[in-house]
Amino acid sequence: MxxxxxxxxxxxxxxxxxxxxxxxxxxxxxxxxxxxxxxxxxxxxxxxxxxxxxxxxxxxxxxxxxxxxxxxxxxxxxxxxxxxxxxxxxxxxxxxxxxxxxxxxxxxxxxxxxxxxxxxxxxxxxxxxxxxxxxxxxxxxxxxxxxxxxxxxxxxxxxxxxxxxxxxxxxxxxxxxxSSEPKVHHFSVLVRGIPVSSGISFSESVENFFTLYYPSTYISHVIVRRTSKLQKLISDADDLSKRLLQMKSASYTQQRVGRASFLGRKVDLVDHYEKKLEDLVENVRMEQTLITGQEVPAAFVSFKSRFGAAIVLHVKQGINPTEWNTEAAPEPQDVYWPFFSASFTQRWILKYVAIxxxxxxxxxxxxxxxxxxxxxxxxxxxxxxxxxxxxxxxxxxxxxxxxxxxxxxxxxxxxxxxxxxxxxxxxxxxxxxxxxxxxxxxxxxxxxxxxxxxxxxxxxxxxxxxxxxxxxxxxxxxxxxxxxxxxxxxxxxxxxxxxxxxxxxxxxxxxxxxxxxxxxxxxxxxxxxxxxxxxxxxxxxxxxxxxxxxxxxxxxxxxxxxxxxxxxxxxxxxxxxxxxxxxxxxxxxxxxxxxxxxxxxxxxxxxxxxxxxxxxxxxKMPLASGFMIPLPVMTLLFNNYCQRRFIPLFKSYPAECLIKKDRDDQSSGTMDAFYERLATAYRDPALAPIHTLGISDGRNAPLLQATEV
Structure with a gap:
């Protein structure tokens, strides 16, 4: 150029x-x-x-x-x-x-x-x-x-x-x-690979395990369920609700009479979509009722202290390394729900498929x-x-x-x-x-x-x-x-x-x-x-x-x-x-x-x-070329020092900070209200009550308690 x-x-x-x-x-x-x-x-x-x-x-x-x-x-x-x-x-x-x-x-x-x-x-x-x-x-x-x-x-x-x-x-x-207020993900861990036990559910297995081994720190858990079908229904209902809201708005100028499908007969679209929305909401409620037994071998487990959660996170829980695996819990709004049902083997395979x-x-x-x-x-x-x-x-x-x-x-x-x-x-x-x-x-x-x-x-x-x-x-x-x-x-x-x-x-x-x-x-x-x-x-x-x-x-x-x-x-x-x-x-x-x-x-x-x-x-500067060789070596040594010096602080918080924050919170006397919020923080949004415009029949109570304690 x-x-x-x-x-x-x-x-x-x-x-x-x-x-x-x-x-x-x-x-x-x-x-x-x-x-x-x-x-x-x-x-x-x-x-x-x-x-x-x-x-x-x-x-x-x-x-x-x-x-x-x-x-x-x-x-x-x-x-x-x-x-x-x-x-x-x-x-x-x-x-x-x-x-x-x-x-x-x-x-x-x-x-x-x-x-x-x-x-x-x-x-x-x-x-x-x-x-x-x-x-x-x-x-x-x-x-x-x-x-x-x-x-x-x-x-x-x-x-x-x-x-x-x-x-x-x-x-x-x-x-x-x-300087932060108590956050639910600091008190919780995600447990995956819950082993199958005859005669009891995954939820009961989690409660039995943590009650036995962590009786002084364990509070509650939220079992994860298969909600992919339910999430699709809720998404469809939400889209239809927005469409109805638009059609009922004063700024909507298009005709409200039309074909509901390509070859269907002409209908009042508002009435048609309201009926369809009612059917969708009813299907959501039905699916929420049926989903009770569709447990996934994963649960969010909460503890009374940050230090208690950190111990569970960093200590291997079971003899079998593919069971009772613990991960740091993300913030509730950060949770990505679709892939909880994937097993240890599936995740291992998908990792290499993605690569x-x-x-x-x-x-x-x-x-x-x-x-x-x-x-x-x-x-x-x-x-x-x-x-x-x-x-x-x-x-x-x-x-x-x-x-x-x-x-x-x-x-x-x-x-x-x-x-x-x-x-x-x-x-x-x-x-x-x-x-x-x-x-x-x-x-x-x-x-x-x-x-x-x-x-x-x-x-x-x-x-x-x-x-x-x-x-x-x-x-x-x-x-x-x-x-x-x-x-x-x-x-x-x-x-x-x-x-x-x-x-x-x-x-x-x-x-x-x-x-x-x-x-x-x-x-x-x-x-x-x-x-x-x-x-x-x-x-x-x-x-x-x-x-x-x-x-x-x-x-x-x-x-x-x-x-x-x-x-x-x-x-x-x-x-x-x-x-x-x-x-x-x-x-x-x-x-x-x-x-x-x-x-x-x-x-x-x-x-x-x-x-x-x-x-x-x-x-044609061989001396300069030779003298350059130590430079990348020293740079990599510097990088190794930084990795050992700082990376541990990015993986987890030190016990010194965790214990100090726990003591400060306990002395504040405000933790009881926080524990109540902690018990329901990781409830799957798909299991929450349906609130849809125009559908207010008094049936908005939760159909499924997502927290087992």
Missing amino acids: ILSALLTTVGINIGLCVLFFTLYSVLRKQPGNASVYAPRLVAEGKMLRSDFNLERLLPSASWVKKAWQTSEEELLSLSGLDGVVFMRIFEFSIKVFSFAMIFGIILLPINYVGNQLTMDYMDLPNKSLESFSISNVNDGSNRLWIHFSVAYIFTGFVCYLLYSEFKYISSKRIACFN AACIVLVVLFFGPVVLVQSLTHLDQLETWFPFLKGILRVTFVSQVITGYLPSLILQLFQHYVPPAMIMLSSIQGYIARSHIEKSACYKILFFTIWNVFFVNVLSGSVLYQANVFLELKNIPSVLAVAVPGQAEFFIAYVVTTGWTNTSSELFQMFSLIWSFIKRKILGRADDKLVVPSANYFSKIPKILLFGLFGITYLFLAPLILPFLLIHFCLGYIVYRNQLLTVYSPKYDSNGKFWPIVHNSTIFSLVLMHIIAIGIFGLK
Whole structure:
């Protein structure tokens, strides 16, 4: 890619960003768009209606000031520790790449004044971006020792920041726990693999076991039941109830007489749907009655203290390792009910099925990546499509195709990756949505790094030389040749995917269009407001991918650094605003996403070191190449220290904290009311009473007691 093509891409994306920011600053002030741009504030009753004034039609940046001035404590109270950790990823990245920019300012002229690549210095617009990379530095030049020093200094700085962040977030976890009110999931564990006993139910087995072995701490349990059919009936009844609500609303203008089915006779649709709803509700009640005996060998077991629950969680309960397995209980609203009936063997099989499916998805994505790489080489396109030769030689068209279009196509294909990974993670038997999302986050990160980084790098240079990877010693030299050659593509990718995606996150185009269709065309303005949650599992891998780009290309092609820094600054402001006004957390993992960030950053550093070993070897600097070898070793030792120092605090809370909190609660005298709530906290929502609009016949009492004590 030449410099003018990059400038074209930058210009297009700056224009899109300015457009999105301007439209957002105007549209967010319109009362009709409150459900799009401030659903959280609307749900909390903080959105005040204002009279019409000219200011509503003028763009302003007041939201930027509000997002900037919000303190971390305010953010913690609104979005939980997950929200704080998410924003600290941006803060961490800004610190890293602000420091890296210092080296970039030093390295860019050093790379540019080299003459390894034969180029015309006077023809700057048509100069290849490779002239700003390490490839342009002469072989054996003493200037390469500056690149060597940068690798060491930068690694030390990043490791220092990683340690500081890990320490800070670990202390925040403990502080949040110490200041929290009693939470039901701290007093409960999930028990799976309850053994079958002749003549007694699973519920009785649980009660007998924990009454016998934990008589002083055991309180109650909630047995899990098979409710998949019941959940489907309730979902159908809920959808039909919403449809009836819409038809009875004053804003509904369509005819109420029509065909209930494709070939059915014409009926009064309101009467028809009311009768159908009554039948569904009756079926729900019937199913709730029949479900009493459909127990699953799993139960939520509650205890009088956090420490008592922790002992049960960390001590093996039965002789048979597949029976009486204990897991940490998630928050009640975090529970994912569908896969409780899966056995130990089924979960084991499904785990590997999901891994195999993920690998297949990675392989299938290889096609779009090859297509994207072909667009970066006009000579290949002219060979494959000779009839496009005339169009491709138009300067602006060629610049758009090589600079903007490849990143856009790759971004469109990636849009379908997060839903696919969520589906694969959900079949693995996880019992909490937060567990599913964390697993999906790992899968998306692996998928993104492999397909966006490695496959793009390798398909551009050594696609047909796979045999070079048969020996580990070849990997540094292969990467040293392949990675610098793709710097221009990744710069365009950062600008196209990073800048524009961040500004479109603010603009919420699809939500805005759907809101308009609902209000103006479908007449569904009275629909219940749904406040979205921030999908950290899909956003964090994108941030970490850009971090990989920056760390890897720090001394290879430092021209990427300012574009990355702009992206992280944009993301910091935009996502703070979104967490304050749009997203509301449905549950909080208490910062458990940070170890993913730490591990990804360590991987990026080690990859940079491996590439450095290869590049110094190719540049005829064997001494520098040899001196680079201790750096990845020291980085991995540092990572091992951090894993042993901090990870235990992310897996469970220490006894010191648990016992102290238990004593404080007991002395407060408020635990009796909490124990009553604890006994029913994990009741399956499908077993709760049915409350449906228009169906109020006094039969709303629960049909099934979900708690056995």
